[in-house]
Amino acid sequence: MRVLFLDDSYQRFNQNSLLGYGGYWLDVECIKPVTKGISDLKERYGIPSDVELKWSPDRNHYLRTNLRGTRHNLYADAITLLIENNARVLCAVHHLDSCYGVSLHNWDYKRTRLWATKQQCKFIAERFETVCLSESNQTGLIIADHYSDFEGETSLIKDIGIDFENGTGYCSFDGLCIPPLTATPQHCTPLQLADIIIGIIVSALIENRHGLALFEDVAKMFVLNPHKSATSFTSTFSSGVLGWGLKLFPSSFASTSWYLFRDLDKHYIYTSEKGLALKEIDTA
Numbered sequence: 001m002r003v004l005f006l007d008d009s010y011q012r013f014n015q016n017s018l019l020g021y022g023g024y025w026l027d028v029e030c031i032k033p034v035t036k037g038i039s040d041l042k043e044r045y046g047i048p049s050d051v052e053l054k055w056s057p058d059r060n061h062y063l064r065t066n067l068r069g070t071r072h073n074l075y076a077d078a079i080t081l082l083i084e085n086n087a088r089v090l091c092a093v094h095h096l097d098s099c100y101g102v103s104l105h106n107w108d109y110k111r112t113r114l115w116a117t118k119q120q121c122k123f124i125a126e127r128f129e130t131v132c133l134s135e136s137n138q139t140g141l142i143i144a145d146h147y148s149d150f151e152g153e154t155s156l157i158k159d160i161g162i163d164f165e166n167g168t169g170y171c172s173f174d175g176l177c178i179p180p181l182t183a184t185p186q187h188c189t190p191l192q193l194a195d196i197i198i199g200i201i202v203s204a205l206i207e208n209r210h211g212l213a214l215f216e217d218v219a220k221m222f223v224l225n226p227h228k229s230a231t232s233f234t235s236t237f238s239s240g241v242l243g244w245g246l247k248l249f250p251s252s253f254a255s256t257s258w259y260l261f262r263d264l265d266k267h268y269i270y271t272s273e274k275g276l277a278l279k280e281i282d283t284a
Helices: 028-044 071-084 100-105 109-136 150-166 190-205 209-219 237-241 258-267
Strands: 002-013 016-027 088-095 140-145 181-183 234-236 246-249 268-271 275-278
Touching (some): 016 109, 028 071, 071 190, 088 109, 088 190, 100 109, 109 140, 190 209, 237 258, 258 268
Parallel strands (some): 088 246, 140 181
Antiparallel strands (some): 268 275
């Protein structure tokens, strides 16, 4: 069984309002080691056990006022913990100002956010089902942080429940047991790392230096295009990720975000024989 942990991240910079939704999945036997690893991280950095790890903590949050060490190192160690436990990252990000509801109909933030989150949740559930579950004959479960308001959460769960029952046109949900469950990160510790993962990705997309500094290690955990119909393939890293582990909405936003993968495409290649691997350098 595999469990997908999801959280959201809203960040604004200049004229860019980005809303991301996503996180990572683990094989169920890795959940306890990750949970213990989070506890060990907190002890190492002098963080009380009841303090949540967050990418963008409030001004008076413990991570800003009393942390032993740097947040960069804390987050880097959290990423290492996930890599060691074979976590895979799935997420979707909307450029809210470019969404048709805003540009054509002047939707307010509350309506736009709920609409975008529904689209993101649908995409993530589809990819989790088709790439991470059915390909390996696995069952799965999604656990997400609570939505910002009860009315919105009820609407979100209702809509995804309809998709689970009827399918989406892209897939039917045979591996996912039930519609997503919601929980609080304080009591479902792995959700705290989902907050960090989606925070890094959205920060990198607005060219925040803290997000960019950690993006490469997160990117190597993205779910990749399985190329199901190909007996052999060679792909750039970005082509393997975009539309699979990372979905950017709308398409105009996706077309402007290739810069994030420029260096990764220079150094990595994705093939049927080796998966994601460093490019061999010709020294002749």
